[in-house]
Amino acid sequence: MAASQIIFIFSAALIIASAVMVVSSRNLIHAALWLIAALFGVAILYAVLDAGFLAVVQVVVYIGAIAIMFIFAVMLTHRDMRDSGVQVNPGWPLAAVLSLLTFGGLFAILSKWNGLGNLPAPIPGTTNTLAQLGLALTSPDAYVLPFEVASVLLLAALIGSVYVAMNKK
Amino acid sequence: MNFLSDPIKVISTWLTSLLTGWGLSAGLTSVLLSLVGIVLMITAVMVLDIMLVWVERKVVARFQGRLGPNRVGPYGLFQPFPDIIKLIIKEDITPDGADKLVYNMAPIISLGSVIFLWAVVPIAARIYGADLNVALLYMVAAGSLGTLSIIMAGWASNNKYALLGAFRQVAAMISFEIPMVVALLIPTILTGSLSLQVITDKQSGGNWFFLLSPLGALLFLVSAIAELGRSPFDLNEGESEIVSGYHIEYTGMKFGLFYAGELLHAFTFGGFLSILFFGGWHGPAASTYPLLGVFYFVVKAMIGYWVIMWIKYTVPRIRIDHMLMFNWKFLTPLAFALLIVTAVTNSLLKGSSFYMPGMFLSNFLLGWITIEIMRFSSRKQRLAVKAPEPAVQH
Numbered sequence: 001m002a003a004s005q006i007i008f009i010f011s012a013a014l015i016i017a018s019a020v021m022v023v024s025s026r027n028l029i030h031a032a033l034w035l036i037a038a039l040f041g042v043a044i045l046y047a048v049l050d051a052g053f054l055a056v057v058q059v060v061v062y063i064g065a066i067a068i069m070f071i072f073a074v075m076l077t078h079r080d081m082r083d084s085g086v087q088v089n090p091g092w093p094l095a096a097v098l099s100l101l102t103f104g105g106l107f108a109i110l111s112k113w114n115g116l117g118n119l120p121a122p123i124p125g126t127t128n129t130l131a132q133l134g135l136a137l138t139s140p141d142a143y144v145l146p147f148e149v150a151s152v153l154l155l156a157a158l159i160g161s162v163y164v165a166m167n168k169k
Numbered sequence: 170m171n172f173l174s175d176p177i178k179v180i181s182t183w184l185t186s187l188l189t190g191w192g193l194s195a196g197l198t199s200v201l202l203s204l205v206g207i208v209l210m211i212t213a214v215m216v217l218d219i220m221l222v223w224v225e226r227k228v229v230a231r232f233q234g235r236l237g238p239n240r241v242g243p244y245g246l247f248q249p250f251p252d253i254i255k256l257i258i259k260e261d262i263t264p265d266g267a268d269k270l271v272y273n274m275a276p277i278i279s280l281g282s283v284i285f286l287w288a289v290v291p292i293a294a295r296i297y298g299a300d301l302n303v304a305l306l307y308m309v310a311a312g313s314l315g316t317l318s319i320i321m322a323g324w325a326s327n328n329k330y331a332l333l334g335a336f337r338q339v340a341a342m343i344s345f346e347i348p349m350v351v352a353l354l355i356p357t358i359l360t361g362s363l364s365l366q367v368i369t370d371k372q373s374g375g376n377w378f379f380l381l382s383p384l385g386a387l388l389f390l391v392s393a394i395a396e397l398g399r400s401p402f403d404l405n406e407g408e409s410e411i412v413s414g415y416h417i418e419y420t421g422m423k424f425g426l427f428y429a430g431e432l433l434h435a436f437t438f439g440g441f442l443s444i445l446f447f448g449g450w451h452g453p454a455a456s457t458y459p460l461l462g463v464f465y466f467v468v469k470a471m472i473g474y475w476v477i478m479w480i481k482y483t484v485p486r487i488r489i490d491h492m493l494m495f496n497w498k499f500l501t502p503l504a505f506a507l508l509i510v511t512a513v514t515n516s517l518l519k520g521s522s523f524y525m526p527g528m529f530l531s532n533f534l535l536g537w538i539t540i541e542i543m544r545f546s547s548r549k550q551r552l553a554v555k556a557p558e559p560a561v562q563h
Binding site: 029030033036052053056057059060063064065128129130 | 306309317324
């Protein structure tokens with residue numbers, strides 16, 4: 001077993017365990033911290049796949065910004081952050097059956113695929129993946145339009161929040 | 170291969186041949202050597218950190234007209250060791266209602282987020298941890314882990330002063346991260362790379378980026394001070410309002426970890442200032458003798474650290490609304506304007522003989538325009554305050 005496979009198994013176990021804790025934890029702050037652990041596991045997966053830029057951006061964007069924002073939102077909305085009610089709603093057996101079926105279907109399909117145990121092809125050391133990513137995001141025959149549309153969307157959200165918060169006189 | 174020209178390589182080849190001679194496999198040997206390197210690096214940084222306690226206390230004493238520690242050892246040099254013994258033998262208190270796991274994890278993550286930074290620092294030619302091609306972003310990511318540790322400490326202490334201090338500090342760190350990231354983009358524009366190795370190498374021969382972008386260096390310094398939570402931006406602690414902020418409940422070595430993290434963080438930012446804008450380890454004969462480069466790097470980082478201390482112990486704390494206004498209405502727009510000016514001037518003048526003076530002049534002009542705009546707007550504000558009230562009708 002290659003080193004990357006061992007790391008994959010460990011980080012996948014970390015992601016799944018913390019994802020379960022996110023939904024089952026009764027304390028909302030603990031749920032947020034488990035969410036950070038899950039997102040950190042995803043960053044490890046990116047790093048194993050030689051996508052250093054994505055790994056670092058995952059940490060900056062999700063752990064740095066969204067997790068902090070999430071903690072702020074939790075703290076500013078609830079007086080007591082412990083949830084004492086029932087954690088499932090009456091429809092849970094149906095949801096369990098549906099998710100088991102989805103898992104079973106995906107498992108059946110993927111176990112027939114013969115590329116499952118393959119390692120990713122190594123990236124030659126001379127390729128500058130970061131420069132390629134930057135060029136792809138800004139070149140007209142690649143992804144410049146989706147990139148710009150996403151930035152316009154973010155700008156709209158920014159202006160919207162300023163408008164909502166603005167003190168009208 | 171000479172020991173003086175490449176010490177790390179010589180030691181690692183020697184250790185590799187020794188370990189493989191003992192019958193270890195090549196893969197295991199390289200893993201072991203990496204572990205040894207990591208432990209050595211962290212040890213060196215932490216030993217330096219112990220001495221920083223002395224440096225900080227001595228320098229603040231000078232700024233305040235005192236003598237500072239002068240009893241233990243020559244010039245009080247061994248003062249950090251009694252400090253450490255005191256911290257270790259203090260009672261370890263966990264407050265009632267504290268969230269134990271989170272409470273104990275916070276100081277570890279706080280110090281860890283600073284030590285993470287040293288993985289990418291080019292200490293000298295051929296002496297560095299890892300040459301990441303996203304090193305600058307990695308720096309920002311490590312900083313966001315630091316933010317996380319502060320909110321964890323503030324929340325888990327079950328103390329409202331700690332929580333308020335954490336809120337203030339996180340608000341400052343999140344907002345000052347923006348001008349800092351933009352200031353980090355300026356060396357990136359000048360070199361075309363995010364790797365600290367490339368950024369240092371492009372500044373060889375006295376071609377410091379400070380000369381190309383003095384305003385960028387200033388912006389980085391200001392936002393670094395805010396990121397560190399040092400005066401004038403040390404809103405996380407206010408003795409009269411929230412006591413000592415997010416680490417109020419921590420005693421003994423747990424407080425020591427926060428304190429060590431803060432000192433090392435300041436020194437590390439001094440190092441980053443030197444790497445990004447003052448040539449890093451470059452100096453006379455530094456590329457042939459890397460150990461000389463280590464010396465130059467530590468000296469430059471110490472000067473940066475000294476400037477940060479100088480500001481900390483000279484300037485009083487400012488109010489939180491002033492601080493956030495300073496960031497959002499002054500630093501952030503200035504940083505974006507500087508980014509645009511640098512990008513345009515860089516692509517226009519690249520390769521011409523007028524490159525360096527042109528870059529310097531563009532920075533100077535931008536700074537001048539900024540000062541004029543500030544003067545205009547502050548005059549307007551003063552006039553608005555002083556405006557005579559309309560006559561009251563009787």
